[in-house]
Amino acid sequence: MHDSPETTRRERGADDSTPDFLSLADLASVRVGGRVLAASDDFFAPKANLLKPGPAIFVPGKYTSRGKWMDGWESRRKRTPGHDWCTVQLGMRGVIRGVDVDTSFFTGNFPSHCSIEARDGRAEWTMILEQVELRGDSHNYFGLTDGRPWTHLRLNIVPDGGVARLRVHGDVVVDWKRVARGGKTVDLAAIWNGGLVLAVSDMHYGAKDNMLMPGRAKNMGDGWETKRRRGPGHDWAIVRLGTPGTITRIEIDTNHFKGNYPDRASIEGCLAPGASLGALAVAAWSDVLPQAKLRPHHRRLFARELVHRGPVSHLRLNIFPDGGVSRLRVHGTPAR
Template structure:
């Protein structure tokens, strides 16, 4: 695969990866269509879309804007990143402590609902409505609506504060009414929720909408509890609004970047590296198992690079084709298990070529890859900033392969550069290459 002195192992992908890759490929193929009605997923097996990012999670900036009632437990619990738990003997002054959103038993007309601002805005592929531990008090039915709202046109909504034991005040209803959420698009029409095992009662709903969404309205009928709401999908950036003088992280998961293949992910998925914000702990990064083929006694070459035959790798599809100008590799929290070195390569692939490479475990011919960063020494618990080897703006790529040797962990990988539609409009001495870009730009610039 042309990795200098590094050789790519033919290690099997981790469980769930192929499903993730097939899903992403289908998304590309189906990007021009939208179903009239959402399709309900299989409730009893986690579907492929659960391999995608939870766009509503508090860990990526998801936020509860409004809830009609939070009497037993506040709606903020819906978007916790951790799985729900149960404390058998714990009570509050309002009743049983529950790790979810639970409203009082409704004695007035109507039903309960809440509004969530997505932390990552983009295309929704599916929902997990989790009612774990709410066996005697879960909401029997629910529906989900969505909207794409412009941030600068949103009304001022009162801060929620501590909500347990409270219901929405008239001024909160008045402010939220400006969103006209009753008329939002239905992604999931009214559907029954089913309880299974106490600690595992997931209800899955797959979505085929291709629109970009920023806000979710969860309706429960008429009242009750839900432990978690997971909103799985892919980010989508408004590239038209990108400042041509500013670089963007072209691999960011919030913009639509995604890992489409890797050699090993024993302790953490490579998608963690392109996550939102700074890593919160070692668990919030990509970490591989220790390679069993490492030599008994290690030695360096003349440049201080370990002489080790193996390596681990991850391949990313960029959120948008573009030119990488700067690379950030952050090993924060990895103090005794960071890689010795890394390198980065890029290439241009069509959707069909990507699918073929997935089948071949990314055994891509060496001539396809362009070196963006040569084999470079890394250090523990440190942010490294490197200039890309790209010298000319026509070196556009769609995919990047990040390689570490011999193994270890990286918390964040940032691939900063310019989207291709901006680069191709810049003046240059050599003729520009021609290719199609994503919707929103003129094709074949």
């Protein structure tokens, strides 16, 4: 039932392509409040595994009292008509651009097909992905074109089996009148508010999106970290704010980075809503924060040092020469 995963992966030629929607936020991530609400059955492996951070793993020879331990959601073999399902509450309401139904390490026990329904609040369920075929031990990527925002998903698997992870990539929809009511200062770069790291020079050790996650970093792996630079130049990250705004304060947090923090940092900004990376390359960037010294394992706040407050839609964080930043906060007010 459980073939050698690596052998099966090589024989079948798993899809390693990376569609554009993978660069968008995971609306269902537990890191932003996503959670599994219910499942028709999770006899072999608990439904909560579906949204776990990080890739699934396989442990040869590990069994539970119910069978082989699997790092995902797995239902028992269905002996009656119908199919299994799992409902998910998104951590962030948004427009779904694509999903990854990841069957990693499920080789002889993956569902043959799946479909996905969605709803916004308490509205009726709407089919957003008609029944499609799945491949085992693979990332199954499906782009979606429905432009409406959603708060919940229901993953239907036909007829039964196991799914390692469900990733739901899309654009966060923010009610700015509510979030920034009365001119309230908010974190314009927070992932909850639609902030997104569009590109970085390097992310050898730590993912770029970590910088905009809620809370302070749990450890060094929960930040953005580049490899050691052996030549001239410096590393950088381009951040799209959730909405154009005027900046009042910036935080650069090197929490947990003690022997590998950047020596200095600077920030530039531009006003180019909706611009592509190509357009941003030739945009008119202005200094927001001149080069400033950073400290290890420390949250540094900048307010009086800011020389240009906006409005801006994008920021470019420059770190000299390399290193790690756990969080970037950009406090300000949305532009009117």
